[in-house]
Amino acid sequence: MRTLLLAFTEDDTRTRLGHRFEALTTHAFRVFRWTVLTGFARFLSLVDDSLWFDVIYWLTAALLLGYLASIFLLRPEIPIFARRDAPWKRVVQTVVNYMICMIVFMIVLWGIDALIAGIGEHRFGLTDG
Numbered sequence: 485m486r487t488l489l490l491a492f493t494e495d496d497t498r499t500r501l502g503h504r505f506e507a508l509t510t511h512a513f514r515v516f517r518w519t520v521l522t523g524f525a526r527f528l529s530l531v532d533d534s535l536w537f538d539v540i541y542w543l544t545a546a547l548l549l550g551y552l553a554s555i556f557l558l559r560p561e562i563p564i565f566a567r568r569d570a571p572w573k574r575v576v577q578t579v580v581n582y583m584i585c586m587i588v589f590m591i592v593l594w595g596i597d598a599l600i601a602g603i604g605e606h607r608f609g610l611t612d613g
Contacts, residue, residue: 511555515592518548523596530604549589556585
């Protein structure tokens, strides 16, 4: 415990920790912002039967997927192996990171759909179907 406290007294340690925390909160806020925008577009597509609102919903969902892909695939990937010296290890790591990205995207879209359906039912008596 004393070592941890001494580490926090060093400027370099606090700076590195601050940068990591700032990056984490920036990503979380951006995902939240895209989620709210996609959820609002989904709500509009449920309230109005206009094709344009459906197109806007799918475009914002695609942008959300693109942002999530930039986090999980285009930047340094989540490490699966300690060393990626063999080509098959790089392929497996990329596939696993792609699956993580798709799972996160599906969970986010499922959450958006459940939230918007609940709001629609509660506030406007809408049903999906």
